[in-house]
Amino acid sequence: MKQSMNILALDTATDITCACLHVNGHDYPAALDGGQRIRSTGIMPLLTGLLEQAGLEWKQLQLLAFSQGPGSFTGLRIGAATLAGINAxxxxPVLHLSSLAVTARQAAVTDQLWxxxxxxxxxxxxxxxQDDAAVxxxxxMQWQDIVSQLPPGRFVCHAEPPVAMPxxxxxxxxxxxxxxxGQQVQAVLPAQDKQCALPVYPAPAYMQLSQAERSAHAR
Incomplete structure (x- = not known):
């Protein structure tokens, strides 16, 4: 059951920057398809447009949601910086979402899914x-380890896998x-009396060393 709150969610973990505004039980989804230059200049107009569409002002928001990753380093940094600036x-409170869980929800299945x-x-x-919950x-992981160590099953992804997956x-x-x-926000949204415990600063979950960190470790 959807909570009647004004919630603005942002996802920059993939090549498609998207947002969803939840107002009075209704979701307003929108996406920005383009490269990093379009992403960095287009996020604020995207979010502002959603607020205008719903007839809402920034000060009427009650909660922010951030798709924290894992995903694109640059995308996550841009998304976190944008929400941090808004929330200054x-x-x-900022609800943190798994970008992989959002991808799983795109498949619209309840059986086990990778x-x-x-x-x-x-x-x-x-x-x-499975059933919208992480198991x-x-x-x-290394791609070869996925093929050799994990039991084959149904999976989803955005980009074509670079290896054969028999x-x-x-x-x-x-x-x-x-x-x-928007659906993932509602699925994991805590009760209102517990939302005060949420952080106010968006924190990306990179789960991988950056190229600069890799280079430093290689020295």
Whole structure:
């Protein structure tokens, strides 16, 4: 059951930047499809447009939600910085969401489902879900270890896997990401009397070393 709150959610973990505004039991999803330059300049107009569409002012928001990753380093940094800037004056609680759980929700299935998202550098972000709940901790794995160590099953991803995955069955992403983002907010939203314990600063979950960190470790 949806809570009657004004909630603004932002997801910049994938190539598609999306947001969803929840107002009076209704979701307003929207997406911004483009590269990093479009992302960095387009997020605020995207969010402002949602507020205007719903007839809402910034000061009427009650909670922010952040798809914290794992995902694109640059995307997560941009998203976190944007919400941090917005929240500097609002001081709202920030609900942190798993970007892999949002992807799982795009498949619109309740049976066990793997999410395997390419993380580059020969690695992937991996999660497993059933009935909208994680059945194992999310992790970053080498692609060859996924094939050799995990039991084949149904999976979803945004980019084509860079390796052959015999026995695995890729499933379509049926829901647009902005709609799935709004659904995930409602699925994990704590009761209102517990929301005061949420942080006010968005914290990305990178789950992987940056290229600069990799270079430093290699020295």
């Amino acid at each position: 004056g609002l001081h709202l 999410v395997v998202e390419d993380a580059r550098a020969g690695e992937a972000f991996v999660g497993c879900y 194992m901790p999310e992790r970053c 026995g695995w069955q890729r499933q379509p992403l049926l829901l647009d990401r902005a709609t799935a983002l």
